Amino acid sequence: MMQLTKLTFLILLIACVFVPLLHGADTIAIRAGKVITLGGAPIDNGIIIIRDGKIEAVGTDLAIPVEAHVIDAQKQVVMPGYVDAHSSDGMGQANERNENVPFLSVVDGIDPSLDYFEESLRNGVTTVAIVPGNNTLIGGKAAIVKTAGQYVNDMLVQRDAGMKISLRPTSGSRMGHMAKLRRELDKAKAALEKRNAGEKPKSEPEKQDPPASEGEKKEDEKEDAPQTEGPPQGNAVDAAKMAQGLESMMAVVEGKMPVYLYCDTAMDVAAALKLEKDYGLNAIYVLGGDTYKAASLLAGKSRPVVLDRNLIFWETDPRTREDRKIILPEVFRKAGVPFVFQTGDGSQRTNDASSYLWYQAAIAIRHGVAEEEAMRLLSLVPAKLLKIDDVVGSIEPGKDADLVILTGEPFRMSTWVDKTLIKGKVVYDRSKDTKLERLLSPAAELKQ
């Protein structure tokens, strides 16, 4: 009985203390030394008002609401949270062994407890497109997620954000790989044409639907999908999987679902361009290092390509033995091909700094990209590429309050992420980052 009263008291106390706090936390004001909005010019001594997770206003002469919790960043720089347009990290395993798995979704593989997410927040990445790895043919569906959360569904910005198709042969020849891919695309195209012609099975309730069904319908279609494919008496689970795969592939050839089209070598670029044209694909080019030789083929594309994680590498001419240093951002910039960066292709990392998105941008600056442009490459450009720039990518009213508070100017060696906010919540605070503290002063951990 005594215990119970104590407990009740405790609950009451917690409620009294925290409920008003939580309520107040819905409105946040940040006083920033500098706000790099990317929506317009940077604002010195700016104020950002955040309400219910969204940016309400940004400017200099803003009245701070009385109920607002104020974050003092007057000596700091605030930027939009970084967006990684393609990563195969964040999952235990980047690829299924089977190479033709359009029915898979990374949502089932994303592990929010992986240190990838923690490290993302520590380095200012707030949104990431998690895409199946490159070691596949049709690798499954990508998802766009925020990097903070306990449960993947809470992190989702967009499920089924695209299909991974890789042109690097998984086994056998390129001829075989391409033939298999075309066969799958043709199958989807035929199914789509059949549906558009109104030849749906009788059990299909959406028979009367016009062919141009919108994205929202997709979910319904998927539920019905098992009935559209094969005899209903067969292996129900397999049929469902197959059907979902076909549905997704139909969305791909319909141009509704984007394709993360991985090109490993220069020759793959030409093949990818042809596929894009032949099947009307909505392609996002994910490029391996060797594709720099085909940069001119991509010139004139308005949509940025995703560059390889290793931005600088060396090659030796097999005949002359001449060594060449390849700097991807320089090559693509000169060819007039817009690009964004990526930090994780799912492969084992060596001890290098390419796992930091800000470092990739710093290398681009080193090789001729203007600093202002490099800032956009960290958030606004990839947000536009992923077509989520209505919610993230810049500090503008109406967008999610995904912000990075830096201790100084971006890209500087001594600049650290001080705080990261996602939807107005502080999800990373350097002053409370005990792991960072231990890494920087291991003596403390030895004394324990």
Place this chain on the structure above:
Amino acid sequence: MRIFRVALFVGFLCGSISFDSVGKVVADEAILVEGQHVVLGDGTTLSPGAVLIEGNRIVAVGANIDAPAASRVQAKWVMPGLVNAAARLGVAGGDSEITAEIAPDFDIRSSIDLTSREFTEAANQGVTTAHILPGSQSVFAGTSCILKTTGQGTSGNTPRLFVERHGLVLALCSDPTSRNQARGRPDSIFMRQPTNRMGVMWILRSTFHRAQQNTDSPGVSPYAMKIIGQAMRQEMPIFTISRTEVDLRSNFELQDEFGVQPILVGGEEAYRTLDVLKERKSRVILSTTAIGADSRSLIGPERTKLRWNVAGLLSQEEIQFCLAGDQLLDQARFAVRYGLDREQAIQSVTAIPAQMLNIQGQVGKIAVGLDADILAFTGDPLEFTSGLEWIMVDGKLSDLGK
């Protein structure tokens, strides 16, 4: 940047200096390097500063130098060429001779391919001097050598041997055992020691004993024993590859028992023995600075637990150390990010490694009488956004083939 490059070439044309079609310039006369900032490597930075070079040597350093006859080269930031004290460049066909455990007379020089691309890559990252060690698969691994990474030959980009048979390299780590303990027992065709750390230490001790008493060692040539003797009398430096805390501590035992003064190479877990390292005035060549975001990048060789600010801690304790290994400049940048003092970071990739390699009279600083090994950057060399513009080795300028 382009303007600078044009100015540079015009400068050379006026100074009637020959250059070949690749753009590598061969200078015969005096060159005056004028920098907006000149980092000397001794703790001072001249802003602006100038360096006069005649032949392969630096003949004058100052805020302003009057040398009307010299061809002028302008730069934004200038610093001494980097010295990598534990490199593995151009080693062809394996860096360890795995048929013998006691091989002090094996010379890594014999395995180095001077045409290797790795030298070009290193030079492109600003490394002008590299200490190349034999691999760690044998307890007495062999002798090291020091090279300049570029500046020789008609093309001007061939490396050259700088110091041969520099130091004796010992593997005081578990590497020599790895080959001998497959499936938990010694089953290689060699059937040899060591299979564990005790074996490594036993080989070191027993061999040192024999060298001390001038007795023959079975299977080891008198010449090899002579090299060990030289190293024990400190006529030749000893470099021990040691990474874990226990391996680092074993060095202290050898120090006590045989009076040797090994320079520690690796030092991944040096942060765990700071007090002893300080007390013993140990010198450490840190060969891994963890710089990746991934947690896997915090696991070093031999599964050592890497930490981010090892350099900063060593510096705080005034333990002599330098940075070494791949991406040397990025290591220095990250070391500063993690807490190392700026000037310390510069010196830990230039003057300090030169001192540890006993070549401080030739390289490591911008000072009169030293080799003209100079780097020019587009900005502060410790910033990630700064790029290397040109490098000069032995007074020969290379625009890095751009």
